[in-house]
Amino acid sequence: MHTRSLPLGGRLARSLLLGLAGLLFSFAVLYQSPAEKVKAYYTRHLQQLRTRLQRLQQTAYTADTTRLRQQFAACRQEYKCLEFAVEYYYPHAAQRINGAALPETEPGEPGEVIQPTGFQVLEEYLFATPDTRANRDLVHQETDNLLYQVRYLEQQLPLLVFPPEEVYDAQRLNLYRLAAKGLSGFDSQAAHASLPEAAATLHAAREVLALSNAPAILTQLLERSAAAVARPGQNFNGFDRARFFTRYFNPALAALRQAQTEQGIPFTATRRAVRPDAASFFVADAFDPGFFAPTDAAPSTPAVLALGEALFREPLLSGKAGRSCASCHQPDRAYTDGLRVNRSLLAEAKLERNTPTLLNAALQPDQFYDSRVHFLEDQVHAVVTNKAEMGGQLHEVPALLRRKAAYPRLFAQAFATEKQPVTERNIRRAVAAYVRSLVGLNSRFDQFLRGDTTVLGNQEILGFNLFMGKAQCGTCHYLPLFNGTVPPLYDKTESEVLGVPATANAAALKLDTDPGKFLLYGVAHQRHAFKTPTVRNAALTAPYMHNGVYQTLEQVLDFYNRGGGAGLGLAVPTQTLPEDKLDLTTAEQQAIIAFIKSLNDTQGVVY
Numbered sequence: 001m002h003t004r005s006l007p008l009g010g011r012l013a014r015s016l017l018l019g020l021a022g023l024l025f026s027f028a029v030l031y032q033s034p035a036e037k038v039k040a041y042y043t044r045h046l047q048q049l050r051t052r053l054q055r056l057q058q059t060a061y062t063a064d065t066t067r068l069r070q071q072f073a074a075c076r077q078e079y080k081c082l083e084f085a086v087e088y089y090y091p092h093a094a095q096r097i098n099g100a101a102l103p104e105t106e107p108g109e110p111g112e113v114i115q116p117t118g119f120q121v122l123e124e125y126l127f128a129t130p131d132t133r134a135n136r137d138l139v140h141q142e143t144d145n146l147l148y149q150v151r152y153l154e155q156q157l158p159l160l161v162f163p164p165e166e167v168y169d170a171q172r173l174n175l176y177r178l179a180a181k182g183l184s185g186f187d188s189q190a191a192h193a194s195l196p197e198a199a200a201t202l203h204a205a206r207e208v209l210a211l212s213n214a215p216a217i218l219t220q221l222l223e224r225s226a227a228a229v230a231r232p233g234q235n236f237n238g239f240d241r242a243r244f245f246t247r248y249f250n251p252a253l254a255a256l257r258q259a260q261t262e263q264g265i266p267f268t269a270t271r272r273a274v275r276p277d278a279a280s281f282f283v284a285d286a287f288d289p290g291f292f293a294p295t296d297a298a299p300s301t302p303a304v305l306a307l308g309e310a311l312f313r314e315p316l317l318s319g320k321a322g323r324s325c326a327s328c329h330q331p332d333r334a335y336t337d338g339l340r341v342n343r344s345l346l347a348e349a350k351l352e353r354n355t356p357t358l359l360n361a362a363l364q365p366d367q368f369y370d371s372r373v374h375f376l377e378d379q380v381h382a383v384v385t386n387k388a389e390m391g392g393q394l395h396e397v398p399a400l401l402r403r404k405a406a407y408p409r410l411f412a413q414a415f416a417t418e419k420q421p422v423t424e425r426n427i428r429r430a431v432a433a434y435v436r437s438l439v440g441l442n443s444r445f446d447q448f449l450r451g452d453t454t455v456l457g458n459q460e461i462l463g464f465n466l467f468m469g470k471a472q473c474g475t476c477h478y479l480p481l482f483n484g485t486v487p488p489l490y491d492k493t494e495s496e497v498l499g500v501p502a503t504a505n506a507a508a509l510k511l512d513t514d515p516g517k518f519l520l521y522g523v524a525h526q527r528h529a530f531k532t533p534t535v536r537n538a539a540l541t542a543p544y545m546h547n548g549v550y551q552t553l554e555q556v557l558d559f560y561n562r563g564g565g566a567g568l569g570l571a572v573p574t575q576t577l578p579e580d581k582l583d584l585t586t587a588e589q590q591a592i593i594a595f596i597k598s599l600n601d602t603q604g605v606v607y
Contacts, residue, residue, distance in 0.1 A: 034164060034167075035163060037211040038162040038167055038212060042085055042162070043157060045082050046157075050150045052071065056071040068126055072119075072123065072126050072191070073196075076119050076188075077200040079119065081204040083098070084205065084208065085160075087173070087177065088170035089156075093153060096117055097118045099116060100187075101116045101121045102576055103115055110520065111522070122143065123189075125139050165260075168256065168259075171208060178198055180488065181475075181487060183198055184468050184469070185472060189472075192236055194236055195229050195234065199230035202222050203226050213263070215255075215259050217255055225252050228244055236470075237470040241464065246448070257280075273292065274286050281480055282446070282480055297375075297432065297436075298433045300436065300437055304430055306413075306414070307430045312325045316404065319400075321345055321390060321391045325383070328389075329357075334359055335438065339548065340548030341353060341548055345387065357541045359534075360438070361376070365493055366531060368531070369533075370517045370531070371495060379432075380427075380431045397424065407422065441480070441601070445599050446601070463598075470584065471584060471588070471592055472582065476494065476532050477534070481534060482536050483533060493532070495526065497516075497574045498564045498577045499511060499567075499570050499572035500512050500547060503549065511565060515528060516530045525574050527574050530546045535596055535599060537599065538596050539553065553596060554589065557584070560582065561581065561582045561584045562581060563579040563581050564577040566579035
């Protein structure tokens, strides 16, 4: 039997085709897209975290304390390589892995208490608890809890894709997290490892973005930032955060945005408190007040704001009581009243709580000291109809306003598409829109962070560094809003139990009786809990605390320096403020006050 051989040209063609196919196969196997490289990085570090946690658990009963602490540090630095993705894709797991060591409640189930777990709980066992057999049991158990979360993350691996727009977005949010929480010591309050962990975060950001084909200038700036926080001989209390932000961190954030733009990578369309395409959360227009508004909020047109301001000053909202919103929230007092507590409309009584400022009140997801409503519109209704505060009947107000000459025209201009615009709903919407316009993030401190380093003096810069460092203020008053709205998403407000006394008289100290947030749901750990207010404009809004007990910032700093109510000797079993003394000198306290004064900003609202 004869076989027919291919002509020479055919054999060459087949050889070429086979060679090309082999080359393409090799290329497909060897070449990885940026997304695949990032996933390989994430997978590798997740496996390393599991290995390190297993090693920690295996030696929980045999290793000495020093060795256990070293293993813990290695575990959490490994987690810092993963944090950008875990927080972005699996926030619930992130909370269970590295959330605060305090009981939590979910917004959707405010009466359901979630006990703390994760690295910060484990840190307390290893760094702030006597080394006993019972404590070793807790170390073993908490490590097991962490391994459970790691196994969950491993199960999710097939679903992860890491598209470039999400990688950039996740890294940006993680850098905000680093600035606002990491460098304040929020998640390393016992181990005091914030600086090495910050370096790990920045190294990880550099590596992930390099895998994503980021330009060299960006990766170099991130490496410089990592070197700045890891500089030998540097400690947490002495770290110059002001210099770090202006010289290293802000240029890196700007380069991150520029790299994303130049590569044609879209910004996420997700609406957030911080605009996803902002160059930094320090820039003037970074925050979107509309994020905190309901879907039917009135637009902030000049006509709506003019109506809202008129209604804000209108006594008719309180019926015959003669009180307007401006009676207590006086514009020339930074929208406060200067009183410890204002007068109640009921008999000769006083209101229970101090009048808070309305400046930047729009930049938080909850209103009132006890966070009982989410939207400013609901707050307007609650205050106007409260018998002690304004005593109005909001459903009766439209008829009263229609009889007052200017209002039919103002309402018609503000809500031009409505046949009958003078309504209870539009009253709430207009006043809320006006309050929402009272946003100002253009203080001298803001100008400093935006590049004008001449506007702050050395004392103010020292005060900022103390605020974010030794004094631990920044662990509750989060940068850059300096309130309790939690970064980097700013979609949740924290409340704290400080142990505020009923009187400033040291000879007659007793705990203030106001139960605070406890009244809402009866949750035990929320007894005496109050929302963390903003420190912006605080120098203009005395007196202080929910009950107005302190007349000066000096008194407030002294209270914190002594460890809050528990530090003063009061029985405050649910206090969330550490009761340890801060050991701030008088000069350091004055520096912090100087910094707080640099946050004054009642002029030139930029929104």
